[in-house]
Amino acid sequence: MIIRIEESSYIRHTCFTCGMNERPGDPETYAYEGDEKLGWICFSCQELPAQALREKLLEKADYYRDYVATLESLANGPIQVPTAKQLDAMRTQRFVNEVDAALEAADLPF
Numbered sequence: 001m002i003i004r005i006e007e008s009s010y011i012r013h014t015c016f017t018c019g020m021n022e023r024p025g026d027p028e029t030y031a032y033e034g035d036e037k038l039g040w041i042c043f044s045c046q047e048l049p050a051q052a053l054r055e056k057l058l059e060k061a062d063y064y065r066d067y068v069a070t071l072e073s074l075a076n077g078p079i080q081v082p083t084a085k086q087l088d089a090m091r092t093q094r095f096v097n098e099v100d101a102a103l104e105a106a107d108l109p110f
């Protein structure tokens with residue numbers, strides 16, 4: 001992995017190494033493996049030495065191993081979803097609530 005400096009896009013990114021969500025400024029740094037752009041590197045991680053970045057990557061790998069195990073467990077268990085009738089009832093109630101709130105906010109004289 002190599003960290004490269006690029007011009008800022010000023011678009012909010014999630015840090016590839018630590019997961020921090022920020023709106024970057026200049027300069028932005030990105031992690032690459034060969035020609036593949038892996039992701040943005042936040043300002044805190046830009047300052048870290050290679051060994052600290054390696055440790056952050058290992059922490060992230062541990063996190064994703066746990067996450068994958070949870071996803072596989074959920075996928076292999078029962079999954080309960082609302083019926084179309086329940087979804088329709090919820091949407092209708094939400095619409096009624098929004099209309100009621102709009103009428104109340106309008107403070108009509110009747």
Ligand SMILES: [Zn+2]
Pocket residue numbers: 015016017018019020041042043044045046
């Ligand atoms: Zn970071």
